[in-house]
Amino acid sequence: MCGIIGYVGKNNNCVRVLIDGLEKLEYRGYDSAGIAYFNDGKINIFKENGKLENLKNKIDLSSSSNIGIGHTRWATHGKPKKENSHPHQVGKFTIVHNGIIENYGEIKTDLEKKGYVFKSNTDTEVLCALFDYLYKSCKDVLKVIKKASEIIKGSYAVGILCDDKKDKIYVIKNKSPLIIGVGKDENFIASDVPAILDKTNYYISLEDNDYGVITKDEIKIYNNEKLKNYDVEKFEFDADLMDKKGYQHYMLKEIHEQPDVFKKTVNDYVNTSLDGLIKKMPDFTKYNKIRIVACGSATHAALVGKQMLEEYGNVKTDVETASEFRYSKPFLNKDELVIVISQSGETADTLEALKLAKDNGNDTLGIINSKGSSIARCADMVLYTKAGKEIAVATTKAYSAQVAMLSLIALNLSYKKDLISTHEIKEILNSIRTLPSQMQELLSNEGEYKTIAEKLASHNDIFFIGRKVDYALAQEGSLKLKEISYTHSDAYAAGELKHGTISLIDEKTPVIAIVTDESVAAKTISNMIEVKSRGADVLYITNRLDDVEDGLYDKKLVIPLTHKLFQPLLTIIPLQMIAYEVAKIKGCNIDKPKNLAKSVTVE
Ligand code: F6R
Numbered sequence: 001m002c003g004i005i006g007y008v009g010k011n012n013n014c015v016r017v018l019i020d021g022l023e024k025l026e027y028r029g030y031d032s033a034g035i036a037y038f039n040d041g042k043i044n045i046f047k048e049n050g051k052l053e054n055l056k057n058k059i060d061l062s063s064s065s066n067i068g069i070g071h072t073r074w075a076t077h078g079k080p081k082k083e084n085s086h087p088h089q090v091g092k093f094t095i096v097h098n099g100i101i102e103n104y105g106e107i108k109t110d111l112e113k114k115g116y117v118f119k120s121n122t123d124t125e126v127l128c129a130l131f132d133y134l135y136k137s138c139k140d141v142l143k144v145i146k147k148a149s150e151i152i153k154g155s156y157a158v159g160i161l162c163d164d165k166k167d168k169i170y171v172i173k174n175k176s177p178l179i180i181g182v183g184k185d186e187n188f189i190a191s192d193v194p195a196i197l198d199k200t201n202y203y204i205s206l207e208d209n210d211y212g213v214i215t216k217d218e219i220k221i222y223n224n225e226k227l228k229n230y231d232v233e234k235f236e237f238d239a240d241l242m243d244k245k246g247y248q249h250y251m252l253k254e255i256h257e258q259p260d261v262f263k264k265t266v267n268d269y270v271n272t273s274l275d276g277l278i279k280k281m282p283d284f285t286k287y288n289k290i291r292i293v294a295c296g297s298a299t300h301a302a303l304v305g306k307q308m309l310e311e312y313g314n315v316k317t318d319v320e321t322a323s324e325f326r327y328s329k330p331f332l333n334k335d336e337l338v339i340v341i342s343q344s345g346e347t348a349d350t351l352e353a354l355k356l357a358k359d360n361g362n363d364t365l366g367i368i369n370s371k372g373s374s375i376a377r378c379a380d381m382v383l384y385t386k387a388g389k390e391i392a393v394a395t396t397k398a399y400s401a402q403v404a405m406l407s408l409i410a411l412n413l414s415y416k417k418d419l420i421s422t423h424e425i426k427e428i429l430n431s432i433r434t435l436p437s438q439m440q441e442l443l444s445n446e447g448e449y450k451t452i453a454e455k456l457a458s459h460n461d462i463f464f465i466g467r468k469v470d471y472a473l474a475q476e477g478s479l480k481l482k483e484i485s486y487t488h489s490d491a492y493a494a495g496e497l498k499h500g501t502i503s504l505i506d507e508k509t510p511v512i513a514i515v516t517d518e519s520v521a522a523k524t525i526s527n528m529i530e531v532k533s534r535g536a537d538v539l540y541i542t543n544r545l546d547d548v549e550d551g552l553y554d555k556k557l558v559i560p561l562t563h564k565l566f567q568p569l570l571t572i573i574p575l576q577m578i579a580y581e582v583a584k585i586k587g588c589n590i591d592k593p594k595n596l597a598k599s600v601t602v603e
Helices: 014-028 052-056 104-113 123-137 141-151 250-256 258-267 275-280 296-311 348-359 374-378 397-416 422-443 446-456 469-485 494-499 518-532 567-585
Strands: 003-009 032-039 042-049 067-073 088-090 093-101 154-162 165-174 179-182 186-190 202-205 210-214 219-223 289-294 316-321 336-342 364-368 381-384 461-466 488-493 510-515 537-542 555-558
Touching: 003 014, 003 093, 003 154, 003 165, 014 032, 014 052, 014 067, 014 186, 032 052, 032 093, 042 052, 067 093, 067 154, 067 165, 088 123, 093 123, 104 123, 123 141, 123 154, 141 154, 141 165, 141 210, 165 186, 179 219, 250 258, 250 567, 258 397, 258 422, 258 567, 275 397, 289 296, 289 348, 296 316, 296 336, 296 397, 296 469, 336 348, 348 364, 348 374, 364 374, 364 397, 397 567, 422 567, 446 555, 446 567, 461 469, 461 494, 461 518, 469 488, 469 510, 469 567, 488 494, 494 518, 510 518, 510 567, 518 537, 537 567
Parallel strands: 289 316, 289 336, 336 364, 364 381, 461 488, 461 510, 510 537, 537 555
Antiparallel strands: 003 067, 003 186, 032 042, 032 067, 088 093, 093 154, 154 165, 165 210, 179 186, 179 202, 210 219
16 A cells, blocks of 8 residues: 655665665555656656556656655545656645545645645645645744644655755654665665665664654654654565565465465474463463454454364454444453454554554554564564565465464463363374475365366356354455455355355356364255255365265365364465466456555555
């Protein structure tokens, strides 16, 4: 979601730095891009709709400049088109912005009365005009920014150039991410560290309501008019990050990384015993209830976790969608642990839900993949998943790392509450050892996933059914298919079908039935037979061997059996692979699906 980059330094290659940075931010998702830079004391602005390539074709990468800002836009206010793309310029100000100015309408009306005329439909142009208006009566840009922050409401990370300050980039941040990259005789601003990693891996994370000014050799950050001391952090760079390693897409590479991610996530806590789990994981036994709040796939991971926490940890667990939770009456008891799950650690709704839980006085735990992210910094306790950075917009390895972490928490609770036998612990340790090779086995079935995908690719509506944990997995399988292959699909609790949805099932409607939870297998199988008898084309995904007569489904995909706590990590692989293969057949942009952003920093 909107990417910001900025450069001020001794070198004259600013344009190249901005474009390099925007390329690195492409993974966030965007629909237009633009840059602004000083050249001979004047600001040049270039922006284009669509891919970065369109912008690159319009600019001279060797233009001389040593200060500028750039932006990839993911439309919020106003359609994706050139006039709405950033940077926006009004009077003496040129800005790039990530976030939403919620009260821009009233500010706009006010500024229009003062003579401002707007060319775009954006909230950002209004913010830019506000800076310009305030600057007319106060020539101190920092004071202008502070004053503007008292007027605007919403989320914003902003990079600002002022015609009168040719060696300075100004910034302000609230609820949207912004970092300052610290180099030698050069400094950067960016939405995320990877945008500048080839230039420096030292950075400062801005906090909410921070604002400041950056020159090539000085960084000043203020909060509430007070100059702040800040820590410069070092980002540990993984050189493999941007390498596709021979895979056609990052998504495929990331799906294949799951066995390794599982080992990394689990190895911190479990080896030949559960010692590490006891020592390194906080004690959650004091909580009478758990509430998990997240968005998208992270919510689906939470739904898997709910099953594990209730069955093994014997603790009531509710899952809520962050965007709903944050505007509802939370009904949080004080003895309730609130867990937020996020790959990026920057999802606006999840962050706000976390703040709400903290304000309510609840203990909070973040299951986070990105070190130092806003959510990681805000939560009382953090358990880091070890998925490494994901480049593909659709999450795969981070999702399974979240599921693995929730299973470990459930196991920890079960052990501490003395709910698990020594025999079962041995079985679990054995499952943990063999799981990576079972995952590999599933990953090697590419041909089978392709054959299934060939059948599915011509359909417009596909149904997933399952019960309990299999329903949670069905929801993730359905989301993966929708987001990358643009195929409509829905996931249903298998028992719900006959309450309405079964009317949509007719000859050849594809239904993917997931049956791995033995406690409800017979029930789901009878629902599967119900749809089959109405003509559906049934793909039966199961860890059971000899159970259902051949004629009662069209294809069976057998997945290896493991301990119930970790079974979802196997079941999800065929679902991810089928979505991937369908998207490939349909020629979709798999790593960067249309309209989607990797990091959803607006609500
Ligand atoms: C789907 C997907 C999204 C994210 C959601 C939350 O493939 O990636 O649904 O899971 O936007 O993002 P994080 O985990 O970064 O909070």
